[in-house]
Amino acid sequence: MIGTGGPVIAVAGAGDLDPIAILEASVQDFPWTRRHFADSLAAGHRLRVCRDGAALAGFSVAMTVVDEAHLLDIVVGRDWQGRGMGAALLRGVMDEALASGAGKIFLEVRASNEQAIGFYERFGFVRIGLRRGYYPAATGREDALIYQRELT
Numbered sequence: 001m002i003g004t005g006g007p008v009i010a011v012a013g014a015g016d017l018d019p020i021a022i023l024e025a026s027v028q029d030f031p032w033t034r035r036h037f038a039d040s041l042a043a044g045h046r047l048r049v050c051r052d053g054a055a056l057a058g059f060s061v062a063m064t065v066v067d068e069a070h071l072l073d074i075v076v077g078r079d080w081q082g083r084g085m086g087a088a089l090l091r092g093v094m095d096e097a098l099a100s101g102a103g104k105i106f107l108e109v110r111a112s113n114e115q116a117i118g119f120y121e122r123f124g125f126v127r128i129g130l131r132r133g134y135y136p137a138a139t140g141r142e143d144a145l146i147y148q149r150e151l152t
Contacts, residue, residue, distance in 0.1 A: 006052075007050050007051065007052045007057055007080075007083075007084075007085050007088065008050070008051050009048055009049070009050050009051075009088055009089065009092050010048065010049055010051065011046075011047070011048060011049075012041070012047035012048060012049045012059060013041075014038075014041065016047070016049050016056070016059075017034050017037050017038055017041070018034060019049075019056045020034075020037050020047070020049070020056070020059050021033060021034035021037055023056055023058070023059065023075055023077055024037075024059075024073070024075055026077065026078070027075055027076075027077065027078060028075070029138070030135065030136045030137075032073060037061070040061050040063075040072065043063070044063075045061055045062065045063040045072065046060075046061070046062045046063065046064075046093070046096060047059065047060070047061050048060045048089060048092055048093070050076070050080075050085045050088060050089055052080060052085075056077070057076060057077055057079075057080040057085050058074070058075055058076035058077060058080060058085045058086060058089055059073075059074070059075055059089070060073065060074040060075075060089040060090070060092070060093050061073040061074070062093045062096070062097065062105075064097055064100045064101070064102050067101055067102055067103050067104070068102055068103070068104050068105070068106060069093070069094075069097030069100070069102035069104070069105040069106070069151070070105070070106050070107065071090075071093055071105060071106070071107040072107075074086065074089055074090060074093070076089070086119060087123075090119075090123055093105070094123075094149070094151060097151055098151045102151055103150065103151055103152065104148055104149065104150055104151060105125075105148070105149050105151055106146065106147065106148050107120065107125070107146075107147050108131060108134060108144040108145065108146055108147075109144065109145050109147065110135055110142055110143075110144060110145075111130075111142060111143040111144065111145050112142060117145065120147050123149065124149050124150075125147040125148065125149045126147065126148060126149070127145050127146065127147055128146050128147065128148045129145075129146035130143055130144070130145060130146065131143065131144040131146060
């Protein structure tokens with residue numbers, strides 16, 4: 001566990017899957033299912049939870065492949081947004097990726113998600129590409145912007 005006197009970031013376990021899936025569904029229009037999270041956990045991806053007392057405030061899912069890390073999902077509940085929890089989760093993902101030998105971290109974000117784009121750019125992520133029609137959307141598909149950050 002990381003944290004003192006405030007939100008705590010910890011390794012997620014099987015007992016966290018239901019709350020994680022519920023939180024995901026509360027903020028995403030096209031959420032991952034519990035099975036997605038269970039599969040990630042079984043595959044050895046790094047799932048971390050951020051708790052404020054007993055409440056699940058957020059979580060992250062990341063993986064490292066050889067010398068690259070990939071942020072697969074990061075969510076902070078609406079009641080906790082703007083309080084530094086997303087920043088703590090993202091810093092944790094980047095620190096763990098660097099410690100595991102990754103030199104870069106990648107992510108995809110919906111082209112319409114201006115709040116997330118600004119968040120990632122404040123952390124030094126730069127746009128390197130576009131995946132057309134990557135995400136499901138209310139009317140068809142939505143593009144994903146691909147971002148990268150060096151971890152040196």
